[in-house]
Amino acid sequence: MEQLSGKLKRYFYFALIFLFNCFPIKKNKIIMFSYYGSQYGCNPKYISEYITEKTPNEQFDIVWAFNSTADRENIPSIRKVKIMSLKYFFELCTSKIIITNFRTTDLFVKRKDQYYIQTWHSSLRLKQIEKDAEETLPGHYVKMAKKDSEKCDLLLSGCEYSTNIFKRAFWYEGEILKCGTPRNDLLFSNDSFLKEKVSRKFNIPAGSNIVLYAPTFRNDSDLSVYNIDYSKILKSLKQKYGGEWTFLVKLHPHLSSKSKELNFDEFVIDVTNYNDIQELLSISDILISDYSSLMFDFSITKRPCFLYVPDYETYVKQDRNLYFNLLELPFKAAMNNEELIDIINTFDNVEYEKDLSIFNKKIGSYEEGKASELLVQRIHEVCFSQSRGNLNEAV
Numbered sequence: 001m002e003q004l005s006g007k008l009k010r011y012f013y014f015a016l017i018f019l020f021n022c023f024p025i026k027k028n029k030i031i032m033f034s035y036y037g038s039q040y041g042c043n044p045k046y047i048s049e050y051i052t053e054k055t056p057n058e059q060f061d062i063v064w065a066f067n068s069t070a071d072r073e074n075i076p077s078i079r080k081v082k083i084m085s086l087k088y089f090f091e092l093c094t095s096k097i098i099i100t101n102f103r104t105t106d107l108f109v110k111r112k113d114q115y116y117i118q119t120w121h122s123s124l125r126l127k128q129i130e131k132d133a134e135e136t137l138p139g140h141y142v143k144m145a146k147k148d149s150e151k152c153d154l155l156l157s158g159c160e161y162s163t164n165i166f167k168r169a170f171w172y173e174g175e176i177l178k179c180g181t182p183r184n185d186l187l188f189s190n191d192s193f194l195k196e197k198v199s200r201k202f203n204i205p206a207g208s209n210i211v212l213y214a215p216t217f218r219n220d221s222d223l224s225v226y227n228i229d230y231s232k233i234l235k236s237l238k239q240k241y242g243g244e245w246t247f248l249v250k251l252h253p254h255l256s257s258k259s260k261e262l263n264f265d266e267f268v269i270d271v272t273n274y275n276d277i278q279e280l281l282s283i284s285d286i287l288i289s290d291y292s293s294l295m296f297d298f299s300i301t302k303r304p305c306f307l308y309v310p311d312y313e314t315y316v317k318q319d320r321n322l323y324f325n326l327l328e329l330p331f332k333a334a335m336n337n338e339e340l341i342d343i344i345n346t347f348d349n350v351e352y353e354k355d356l357s358i359f360n361k362k363i364g365s366y367e368e369g370k371a372s373e374l375l376v377q378r379i380h381e382v383c384f385s386q387s388r389g390n391l392n393e394a395v
Contacts, residue, residue, distance in 0.1 A: 020093035043119035050372035052077035122293035123158025123181035160364025180371035188369030330355035
């Protein structure tokens, strides 16, 4: 009975799509998703905010699709729809531009005059993706990914290394915009108001330095690998840099329900449910991560980044293959707490910045803090058929 109900729902959804695809496309309407409607964040958020802040009012009609719109009331200058609702299908079918950071399902039936922009969700990654990791991916995902790439009109890239990965592994032969990563534009600014906002939300003492621990998830959801010795690290940071320090811990969204199972010290704050990791990166003085692509984002700030990988030997054998040798990256890696404290104590910022410079040349970074601006120029052209030369006069 449940299987029959599911089939009937799909027939109903496709009937709605067929109906709404008969309506005219609104040339200035943009619909956005982030992680299948679960959040207001990542690249789509920063593209959306650039449009609302930098373009004339009502030039674009921005619609965000969420799994739930109940807690999205404070987002200005956009309209909101609940995914799978009648209104959602109407907005999706009549939008000129579709922007997401993940794969779309077959319930996005792209029309001839629609323009689909795939921003992806990292500027560069350590773990192999898509075709490069096809043997480790579920068959249904691979099928969906291939269909999604066929619908895609434009793919964003943050560096030449990523561009080459996309050409080889994304099942995509279309245009790649070498503009940088919209969500990383924030990391080129030093926003004191943002730090004040986050500090107020989590009662971080005024003037406190911030160290952010943001590891990725493990396939077995093992929490024992997050056995950071917070008190000893805070003590080392005070001795090394002086001042007061606060530890923020943000687990991967896959582990949001498990963060309460970890034991935190007095100056450790669980920020796992904070919606925007880029804001946390922006205000942090130091990042501790592991195999997460956040290390590459954070490197834009040139602030210290350390990797805590107590499961390194098993991870590299059991998980996906890696694009880089973790131990040869600019970020010092520790296999236990003693090693982590030692690399903090002996950290050399001059050497670190030199290594970052060499690495950025190796990957051919496009990041200049202008990704959203460059993409919105393209969006303007697509929506209004206007050349770039005339764009600055219009926007």
